[in-house]
Amino acid sequence: MKTLRPFHAISRGYYWLVASVLTLSFLASCKKSDMISPSAAKLKDVQVNQQLTSTTPIPASGNNKVAYYTFDATPTGTPKVKLSMLDFAKDANIVIVFEGSAWELADTAHYGSSSSIMLSGYYKNYRSILSDIKTLQSRGVKVLMNVDDANSWNTTTPFTTYNGTKQTYTQFAAFLNTCVTTQLGMDGISLDVEHMGSTAANTNYTNLLKEFGKYWGPMSSATTTTVYTAAIYDGAQAGYAIGQSTTVAQYLNFVMDMGYFEDNTQRFNRWANYIGASKTMIALSKDYNSLSSGIAAAQYQPANGTKAGISVYAANVDSAYCNPVFRALKTGSTTTSGAVFYQDTQYGGTATTAIPKGNYTSSQLKTYGFTSKWASSVTLPSGWKVIMYSGDNFTGTSWTLTASNADFTKLSPSANDLVTSIKIQ
Incomplete structure (x- = not known):
């Protein structure tokens, strides 16, 4: 190469x-x-x-x-x-x-x-x-x-x-x-x-x-x-x-x-x-x-x-x-730092607005443009962690990420189109 x-x-x-x-x-x-x-x-x-x-x-x-x-x-x-x-x-x-x-x-x-x-x-x-x-x-x-x-x-x-x-x-x-x-x-x-x-x-x-x-x-x-x-x-x-x-x-x-x-x-x-x-x-x-x-x-x-x-x-x-x-560009006045989820792998498709640290149920995520059983990739600020759950109210299968992930299908088990609620720390 x-x-x-x-x-x-x-x-x-x-x-x-x-x-x-x-x-x-x-x-x-x-x-x-x-x-x-x-x-x-x-x-x-x-x-x-x-x-x-x-x-x-x-x-x-x-x-x-x-x-x-x-x-x-x-x-x-x-x-x-x-x-x-x-x-x-x-x-x-x-x-x-x-x-x-x-x-x-x-x-x-x-x-x-x-x-x-x-x-x-x-x-x-x-x-x-x-x-x-x-x-x-x-x-x-x-x-x-x-x-x-x-x-x-x-x-x-x-x-x-x-x-x-x-x-x-x-x-x-x-x-x-x-x-x-x-x-x-x-x-x-x-x-x-x-x-x-x-x-x-x-x-x-x-x-x-x-x-x-x-x-x-x-x-x-x-x-x-x-x-x-x-x-x-x-x-x-x-x-x-x-x-x-x-x-x-x-x-x-x-x-x-x-x-x-x-x-x-x-x-x-x-x-x-x-x-x-x-x-x-x-x-x-x-x-x-x-x-x-x-x-x-x-x-x-x-x-x-x-x-x-x-x-x-x-x-x-x-x-x-x-x-x-x-x-991820932060302009200092209009952009809030946070996790951004994407509809497609490789950070493609529709993106959510930046989601700050906190715990979010399915209904709370809608405020940021997040749809249940929809996400395929996520970007995280340096040092942040996200715990994703397949069920609402932090139930079901969970996945923990400490860095950005471009393809949820490669997680074990796959998290693609499954995430419903999340905790961002």
């Missing part, structure tokens, strides 16, 4: 192959004959998509549920199937298209390739990717394009086009806006801050980041409809110029800490202590963070304010991991 990289090390070599003249091409495949200028009808589709992004509001503060879609993800769920962008994280309200580039999607004539990482998994043509992005947006999901940072961002010419033309930071930002907004109609960008390693960001780098902020995010002219964020990987020194600088961070909606293997509270405070809790969130990865710890991270609320939300990297490896994390 392929092992996911800690964040990624795939697309960092893409900067020398880019487009200066954008010719949008919605391809059914990557054959040379398909790399043609778009028809008027196809351009019209893009304009419709752009209108969707201009009217759909960004998530409420503290309620950002960010799912990364990685094109080369190896499924680890049950069953192990490759998922499309429409099926992997139905509880997310922001999806980041990760790997590949905006200019690859916007100018396939100069950048498209049959060996592209974007076509290495579920998707086999660019047209399908673009179609699913549009469908996500029609559902109210904000779709962002990942943008890798690079050593060139520390220079006066951070970007070089496919034909060797060097661009200044203002030219590059305008070019990226043409790709992301004008051509693709996407909702913003997410910076992947890791490629400079131990090299710190200089003024050229931060000037570019501020220039991006003119097109997306809280300092742009589209404050209520676009999102501008940055993912800071562990050890990336350039991240300190963002996450510990209010001057730069004011241009972004929030930053995400990608140090999955570190203490969650410490990595949250690394940035929150400088730019505020509302600008900060941590990201999770199934490779490093168990479901129970992920749910606990989503429910965690700092004492000094409401956090920005929660993020899951490579969420398409297992929808049964990412969706419960997003459902």
Whole structure:
């Protein structure tokens, strides 16, 4: 089985192959004959998509549920199937298209390739990717394009086009806006801050980041409809110029800490202590963070304010991991911590509202949307315990759980569609 990289090390070599003249091409495949200028009808589709992004509001503060879609993800769920962008994280309200580039999607004539990482998994043509992005947006999901940072961002010419033309930071930002907004109609960008390693960001780098902020995010002219964020990987020194600088961070909606293997509270405070809790969130990865710890991270609320939300990297490896994390997100004002029961296994189907600690008969459970002999899975906050009974008033067969359980059919004996009353401790 392929092992996911800690964040990624795939697309960092893409900067020398880019487009200066954008010719949008919605391809059914990557054959040379398909790399043609778009028809008027196809351009019209893009304009419709752009209108969707201009009217759909960004998530409420503290309620950002960010799912990364990685094109080369190896499924680890049950069953192990490759998922499309429409099926992997139905509880997310922001999806980041990760790997590949905006200019690859916007100018396939100069950048498209049959060996592209974007076509290495579920998707086999660019047209399908673009179609699913549009469908996500029609559902109210904000779709962002990942943008890798690079050593060139520390220079006066951070970007070089496919034909060797060097661009200044203002030219590059305008070019990226043409790709992301004008051509693709996407909702913003997410910076992947890791490629400079131990090299710190200089003024050229931060000037570019501020220039991006003119097109997306809280300092742009589209404050209520676009999102501008940055993912800071562990050890990336350039991240300190963002996450510990209010001057730069004011241009972004929030930053995400990608140090999955570190203490969650410490990595949250690394940035929150400088730019505020509302600008900060941590990201999770199934490779490093168990479901129970992920749910606990989503429910965690700092004492000094409401956090920005929660993020899951490579969420398409297992929808049964990412969706419960997003459902558990605690915003600090509207979400109550508690046990959540689901109609189907793998935390699927209809879900109850969060049920706090206490003893509940069948009639009392109805208040939370729980139906007798209905539940098939449950999520529990870290350290909680639930005792489930097949009969009302705590009678009949009982099952004791001390952690979330994705499949009641695997309990001995099976508890699937049998639970009628419960005690939560």
